[in-house]
Amino acid sequence: MKSFLGVPLRHDGRVIGVVGVANRPGGYNRDLVEYLQPFLTSCSSLLVAYRDRALRRETERRLKQQQTQLAHVTRLTTMGEMVAVVAHELTQPLSAISNYAAAAQAHLSNDTALSPERSLAEASASIEKISEQAKRGGKIIQQLRGYVQRNEPMLMPVMLADVIRDALGMIDVHLRQHNARLTFSVFGDPFYIIADAVQVQQVIVNLVSNACESNGKSAGRRKQIDVLLTYGSSDAIMSVTDDGGGIPAGAAQRIFEPFFTTKPNGIGMGLAVCKSIVEFHGGQIWLTTDPTTFHIKLPKASQ
Secondary structure, three states: OOOEEEEEEEEOOEEEEEEEEEOOOOOOOHHHHHHHHHHHHHHHHHHHHHHHHHHHHHHHHHHHHHHHHHHHHHHHHHHHHOHHHHHHHHHHHHHHHHHHHHHHHHHHOOOOOOOHHHHHHHHHHHHHHHHHHHHHHHHHHHHHHHHHHOOOOOOEEEEHHHHHHHHHHHOHHHHHHOOEEEEEEEEOOOOEEEEOHHHHHHHHHHHHHHHHHOOOOOOOOOEEEEEEEEEOOOEEEEEEEEOOOOOOOOOHHHOOOOOOOOOOOOOOOHHHHHHHHHHHOOOEEEEEOOOEEEEEEEEOOOO
């Protein structure tokens, strides 16, 4: 190497790199360095901007990954709390299958007073009902598997009313267990939203489960929960209202804070995750009191 010029790249008084030029005919002098200085200053600014942008993208990626993992853990926690309910839900089709199978066996063995033709027809009907109950049990398992297994968000056009109905179907037994009656009403002209259906279901399951478990005015009588979906011009707003005891004084302002809970055995992450999910979908979630009502606003899908 005949000659080499190394010029430091500086930013805010710190050296962030070096630009080197080698083997230039005639060598180097101070005039060349001064000539290159504005260019090198621009390079420094561009490098810092690129580095900061890369770091910001990486931070956003990690934050999104952590939020997704937290949402998944919260879904598993919710299902863990509902194990007894799920077991009861599966017991019904399994018991029905057992009864229909016994009836079919009796008819096929001619252990009834019916004619052979009638016995065969009754056995065939019992077998058909066995198939229906098996499909019912399979659907329950399929819904729960999809709810707890999938981790990465899958955004696609969905009808919010259909998502709500599927979520309510998953916790129907939970409602009966807590002696709660639920009404679901839809107003306005339906439209698609862009959402991950499982994550939105998670929000709905959490809000309705909280309404089921609330205490107060409804103690000793059947609890009433109202789910209302209203389609506006550019947003869909869902509300969940219950006639329980309401939110304790001073808790409403902190209700969406992580690790804040009003339940004796709660971990305080359910509503915090709900807020994260709704905001990830470009929406808003808020609480009004008297009666206790959680509201969710989600934007209409772009044409």
